[in-house]
Amino acid sequence: MKARLATLLAWVIALLNVFPLVxxxxxxxxxxxxxxxxxxxxFFHPTLENYQAIFALQDYTGYALNSVAISLGATLITVLIxxxxxxxxxxxxxxxxxxxxxxxxxxxxxxxxxxxxxIYLLCRDAGLLDTRTALIIxxxxxxxxxxxxxxxxxxxxxxxxxxxxxxxxxxxxxxTILLVLLPLVLPGIASTALLLIILxxxxxxxxxxxxxxxxxxxxxFIASFSAPQGLFWARLSAASLLAxxxxxxxxxxxxxxxxxxxTFGAVK
Amino acid sequence: xxxxxxxxxIATAPLLAPAVLLLLLWMIVPLAMTLWFxxxxxxxxxxxxxxxxxxxxxxxxxxxxxxxxxxxxTVVLVLAVLALTIGLGxxxxxxxxxxxxxxxxxxxxxxxxxFVMPTVSALVWKNLFMHPxxxxxxxxxxxLGLPVIDWFGxxxxxxxxxIVAWEWLPxxxxxxxxxxxxxxEEQIEAARLDGAGPIAIFFFIQLPHLGRAISVVVxxxxxxxxxxxxxxxxxxxxGPGIATTNLPFLxxxxxxxxxxxxxxxxxxxxxxxxxxxxxxxxxxTIARRLDV
Amino acid sequence: xxxxxxxxxxxxxTAFAMASPAWSATITIATVNNSDMIxxxxxxxxxxxxxxxxxxxxxxxxxxxxxxVTTDITTKGGQFDILTIGSYETPIWGKQNWLVPLDDLPPSxxxxxxxxxVRQALSANGHLYAVPFYAESSFTFYRKDLFxxxxxxxxxxxxxEEVKTFADRLTxxxxxQYGICLRGKPGWGENMAYxxxxxxxxxxxxxxEHWNPQLDTPAWHAAISFYVDLMRRDGPPGANSNxxxxxxxxxxxxxxxxxxxxxxAAGLLYDKSQSQVADKVAFTAAPIAKVPNGSHWxxxxxxxxxxxSKNVAAAKSFLAWSTSKDYVALxxxxxxxxxxxxxTRASTYANPEYLKAAPFAEFVKQAILTADLEHPTAExxxxxxxxxxxxxxxxAIGTQxxxxxxxALTGQMSVDEALKQAQASVKATMEQAGYIx
Numbered sequence: 001m002k003a004r005l006a007t008l009l010a011w012v013i014a015l016l017n018v019f020p021l022v023x024x025x026x027x028x029x030x031x032x033x034x035x036x037x038x039x040x041x042x043f044f045h046p047t048l049e050n051y052q053a054i055f056a057l058q059d060y061t062g063y064a065l066n067s068v069a070i071s072l073g074a075t076l077i078t079v080l081i082x083x084x085x086x087x088x089x090x091x092x093x094x095x096x097x098x099x100x101x102x103x104x105x106x107x108x109x110x111x112x113x114x115x116x117x118x119i120y121l122l123c124r125d126a127g128l129l130d131t132r133t134a135l136i137i138x139x140x141x142x143x144x145x146x147x148x149x150x151x152x153x154x155x156x157x158x159x160x161x162x163x164x165x166x167x168x169x170x171x172x173x174x175x176t177i178l179l180v181l182l183p184l185v186l187p188g189i190a191s192t193a194l195l196l197i198i199l200x201x202x203x204x205x206x207x208x209x210x211x212x213x214x215x216x217x218x219x220x221f222i223a224s225f226s227a228p229q230g231l232f233w234a235r236l237s238a239a240s241l242l243a244x245x246x247x248x249x250x251x252x253x254x255x256x257x258x259x260x261x262x263t264f265g266a267v268k
Numbered sequence: 269x270x271x272x273x274x275x276x277x278i279a280t281a282p283l284l285a286p287a288v289l290l291l292l293l294w295m296i297v298p299l300a301m302t303l304w305f306x307x308x309x310x311x312x313x314x315x316x317x318x319x320x321x322x323x324x325x326x327x328x329x330x331x332x333x334x335x336x337x338x339x340x341x342t343v344v345l346v347l348a349v350l351a352l353t354i355g356l357g358x359x360x361x362x363x364x365x366x367x368x369x370x371x372x373x374x375x376x377x378x379x380x381x382x383f384v385m386p387t388v389s390a391l392v393w394k395n396l397f398m399h400p401x402x403x404x405x406x407x408x409x410x411x412l413g414l415p416v417i418d419w420f421g422x423x424x425x426x427x428x429x430x431i432v433a434w435e436w437l438p439x440x441x442x443x444x445x446x447x448x449x450x451x452x453e454e455q456i457e458a459a460r461l462d463g464a465g466p467i468a469i470f471f472f473i474q475l476p477h478l479g480r481a482i483s484v485v486v487x488x489x490x491x492x493x494x495x496x497x498x499x500x501x502x503x504x505x506x507g508p509g510i511a512t513t514n515l516p517f518l519x520x521x522x523x524x525x526x527x528x529x530x531x532x533x534x535x536x537x538x539x540x541x542x543x544x545x546x547x548x549x550x551x552x553t554i555a556r557r558l559d560v
Numbered sequence: 561x562x563x564x565x566x567x568x569x570x571x572x573x574t575a576f577a578m579a580s581p582a583w584s585a586t587i588t589i590a591t592v593n594n595s596d597m598i599x600x601x602x603x604x605x606x607x608x609x610x611x612x613x614x615x616x617x618x619x620x621x622x623x624x625x626x627x628x629v630t631t632d633i634t635t636k637g638g639q640f641d642i643l644t645i646g647s648y649e650t651p652i653w654g655k656q657n658w659l660v661p662l663d664d665l666p667p668s669x670x671x672x673x674x675x676x677x678v679r680q681a682l683s684a685n686g687h688l689y690a691v692p693f694y695a696e697s698s699f700t701f702y703r704k705d706l707f708x709x710x711x712x713x714x715x716x717x718x719x720x721e722e723v724k725t726f727a728d729r730l731t732x733x734x735x736x737q738y739g740i741c742l743r744g745k746p747g748w749g750e751n752m753a754y755x756x757x758x759x760x761x762x763x764x765x766x767x768x769e770h771w772n773p774q775l776d777t778p779a780w781h782a783a784i785s786f787y788v789d790l791m792r793r794d795g796p797p798g799a800n801s802n803x804x805x806x807x808x809x810x811x812x813x814x815x816x817x818x819x820x821x822x823x824x825a826a827g828l829l830y831d832k833s834q835s836q837v838a839d840k841v842a843f844t845a846a847p848i849a850k851v852p853n854g855s856h857w858x859x860x861x862x863x864x865x866x867x868x869s870k871n872v873a874a875a876k877s878f879l880a881w882s883t884s885k886d887y888v889a890l891x892x893x894x895x896x897x898x899x900x901x902x903x904t905r906a907s908t909y910a911n912p913e914y915l916k917a918a919p920f921a922e923f924v925k926q927a928i929l930t931a932d933l934e935h936p937t938a939e940x941x942x943x944x945x946x947x948x949x950x951x952x953x954x955x956a957i958g959t960q961x962x963x964x965x966x967x968a969l970t971g972q973m974s975v976d977e978a979l980k981q982a983q984a985s986v987k988a989t990m991e992q993a994g995y996i997x
Binding site: 002006010011014017018021024027036037038039081082084085087088089092094100102104105106108109110111114117118119122140141142144145146148173198202204205218219223226233236237240244247248250252255258259262264 | 284377
């Protein structure tokens with residue numbers, strides 16, 4: 001009986017937790033007048049007019065492709081730079097390792113808004129405004145600390161003996177990382193990469209400010225629907241759903257991997 | 269530790285160098301520019317007026333009577349969201365730690381808000397739910413005959429805190445859940461046989477086991493919560509008054525509303541100092557618990 | 561730079577190889593997501609077909625757009641060929657030579673057809689720096705049906721005292737009907753646009769002739785106290801987050817008896833597909849309190865070319881097309897005459913089809929023509945602009961004061977306290993900017 005009550009409670013909490021998104025999804029199939037109706041309408045004639053209007057106005061695929069390219073590109077580079085650093089710190093810690101790690105994390109605390117003007121000027125001079133390259137560079141740099149930290153905590157849980165045995169057998173550092181370590185820590189790398197993709201996809205400050213058209217991702221797409229004149233809840237809901245749908249599906253599919261790795265060393 | 273690395277005997281410098289050098293650049297270049305600008309009279313909208321400002325930008329900032337309340341708001345926002353996500357996160361994780369029907373799907377629903385863009389969450393909460401006339405909550409209040417809550421008017425900071433907590437609850441929940449699942453089943457079983465109820469098990473077995481996980485959540489969330497911006501921008505724009513203005517939003521107002529690069533840079537330097545104080549105080553004590 | 565040029569070269573070579581017209585360019589237009597601009601975006605395919613050019617649209621909400629284009633133009637980022645800006649920015653940026661002067665538009669464009677006051681608002685140093693897409697003033701919307709039912713009659717030129725009486729009578733909280741809806745969302749273009757007209761008509765001003773802020777004067781006290789008191793008694797809940805848009809939603813779903821705001825809302829409120837009160841809405845002049853000066857505002861959304869544009873010819877061609885008489889006719893034909901861009905051209909207001917479709921037309925025209933940017937207040941001021949002060953610092957000043965006024969509205973602070981803080985912060989900003997020594 002108690003167990004059943006707990007199960008019920010868990011389900012109620014889960015459903016409440018996701019309800020705002022369900023409600024948003026419902027609103028996206030309403031007419032504007034139905035969407036703002038009081039009391040809120042649970043039953044209504046569903047319509048696709050919001051989606052049709054959005055596709056007629058904006059090049060959704062273009063935005064989505066930019067989001068995909070930027071998230072994947074930035075994540076790949078971040079992981080490639082972070083793996084060697086995390087490897088060195090986890091398996092060959094020196095007296096400064098701890099300070100370096102904490103210093104890296106502290107760079108993450110600088111508010112981005114404060115440095116927009118300097119970065120904008122640098123991008124202008126490098127001819128990088130409105131390019132995917134600019135966003136990839138910024139994302140790599142701002143997510144690197146998280147990636148190093150996460151990978152570090154995984155690597156540290158890997159038995160050292162295996163690494164040392166491989167080194168004694170005469171393998172180079174590169175070979176050791178590639179052939180021995182990588183297969184062992186693949187789940188950790190996968191979950192780091194997943195987290196990075198989510199962070200890149202949802203970043204809304206740099207993406208709005210450093211792009212115009214050619215490199216604009218879905219966060220810019222949302223900004224064109226967020227406060228137009230007139231009633232806008234239904235169309236905004238539809239645009240929101242379109243913007244989060246890819247990452248939502250991706251997140252659901254890969255949730256098992258994400259969960260397995262998202263420990264930051266919390267589990268011993 | 270030092271002995272360990274000499275025994276291994278590999279050159280770690282080339283492995284560390286790319287990450288460290290890139291981050292150094294990422295920190296030093298903007299920092300140097302920010303420091304330089306903070307001593308300049310530099311307003312992008314008024315290019316005619318340029319020159320050395322001395323400590324003027326700092327003087328205007330520190331004389332501003334709103335600076336202290338804004339720093340307090342910044343910290344309150346972080347602490348309140350931490351308290352909510354950790355409080356609810358541990359309880360929910362305990363609830364999800366046992367097997368039950370459809371647990372995988374329920375867990376998926378719990379995690380989902382983490383995948384949503386902060387701008388989208390803020391827009392949905394602000395319009396569809398917290399709108400005091402047409403919103404969902406207003407309709408519920410009216411249905412129950414209760415007074416309608418004017419979320420962003422009467423309790424603006426709490427409203428922002430609730431939205432941010434909803435976004436970050438999945439993160440805390442996931443880490444706690446993973447940690448709890450590493451807990452020895454037999455220990456709980458033994459306690460249960462001894463007659464311990466679920467509440468006793470939570471407080472005396474599960475919660476103590478979560479020490480490290482809580483440290484991790486505090487550290488990771490603090491890093492992100494100090495920079496909360498999008499949610500405030502979308503919902504309250506820092507107001508009413510300065511009720512929801514935190515340090516990043518203050519800098520935004522100076523830098524991108526006034527285009528006062530000098531003044532914004534001075535505030536940026538303060539933010540950097542604050543970040544480092546936080547890093548020194550909080551992150552270090554927690555990192556020690558994680559025996560890095 | 562070189563890489564981008566190379567890319568551009570490749571792109572144009574490909575375009576050339578594909579045998580499109582020799583004079584073909586791609587222009588990037590930054591615009592705001594207002595309904596009129598969205599219609600322009602839809603119709604622009606015609607222009608692309610006619611000229612063989614291509615347009616990249618960057619459509620953003622107003623605040624994001626403003627920040628985005630300001631960053632770009634002040635740093636000479638050069639990402640856009642056409643910017644959508646307002647009558648506030650145009651003269652300031654024009655004076656800095658950040659915009660391309662538009663004095664050489666073709667005769668067929670008929671610049672003289674644009675209302676002189678609108679042209680003047682978009683000029684600096686004798687040059688036209690932007691062409692108006694639409695222009696607006698402010699007036700009072702009210703619900704005829706509610707007024708009739710209560711036996712009230714709205715005068716042609718209401719006084720604020722009368723508005724207060726009406727609002728008290730028409731508020732019925734149990735039925736979510738509020739006597740008056742006014743802007744409360746902080747922002748220089750949101751609550752401060754309305755509140756500045758209110759202060760003007762109460763006889764106040766932002767600055768005296770020597771740029772000393774005047775926010776702690778009796779006129780400001782009277783105006784803001786009136787506003788806070790009125791909104792607390794008869795306004796909707798959550799008024800501090802209501803801007804133009806939120807009030808439009810409230811009014812069009814039947815929650816407001818009166819609403820004082822932009823004339824451009826008329827086109828939307830009369831549109832049956834968007835408004836539940838299309839057959840019940842009426843309008844009259846903006847109310848006055850003590851003096852008539854500056855009781856209704858003037859605003860124009862205009863298109864301008866930044867001096868960094870590399871496609872000036874194509875950009876000019878689009879400007880001329882999208883603000884021409886032909887364009888107005890095209891909108892009328894495609895979307896109906898009610899929604900053609902208002903407030904810019906005399907010819908629009910001479911068109912019988914428009915006058916028939918838009919009962920508010922003559923009123924809007926009068927409001928726009930009588931809005932006097934040069935004499936916005938009863939006392940002398942060193943600035944132009946009715947609901948704003950045309951200096952670069954005003955965006956920040958207005959928004960900061962707007963926050964404090966929202967604080968007073970929600971009761972987080974008293975009106976006295978809010979105005980005292982506002983005065984201090986404006987004074988500090990003006991000192992820092994060097995207006996006051």
